[in-house]
Amino acid sequence: MADQTPGEPRKMRTSVKGPLMFSAFFAVLAFVAVLIFASGGSAHAPRFDLAFTGAGIAFIVSLVVAAMLSMSHKENADHLGQGSGINLSSKRPGHGGPATPDADEETETPDAGR
Numbered sequence: 001m002a003d004q005t006p007g008e009p010r011k012m013r014t015s016v017k018g019p020l021m022f023s024a025f026f027a028v029l030a031f032v033a034v035l036i037f038a039s040g041g042s043a044h045a046p047r048f049d050l051a052f053t054g055a056g057i058a059f060i061v062s063l064v065v066a067a068m069l070s071m072s073h074k075e076n077a078d079h080l081g082q083g084s085g086i087n088l089s090s091k092r093p094g095h096g097g098p099a100t101p102d103a104d105e106e107t108e109t110p111d112a113g114r
Helices: 017-039 048-071 101-106
Strands: none
16 A cells, blocks of 8 residues: 555555445345345245345455455565476476486486496
8 A cells, every 4th residue: 555646546456445345245135135035935024124134244244354355465576477487307497398317317326236
């Protein structure tokens, strides 16, 4: 958040709008689901009390999860994005290809010839 300048809109990750929309979506989804399933069929009255309770719980839980995930976010270091990422031979780290037969001879133990 220190890289934000005054007067510019915040990024979606540091803004409050993203987690609130995420939580509101799950609250509405929980409201509809509980309203339908808690009534027990069309012969009974809809249970708005349970629907509002379920929506509130879903809103709070999803908001806390979104906040925890956004707080734990950490940018990767610049040096991690460089290079090919392929290191097939630990004997020769700069090579990047399969080990050659002469590299295998170096690893033989002195007891092998006896």
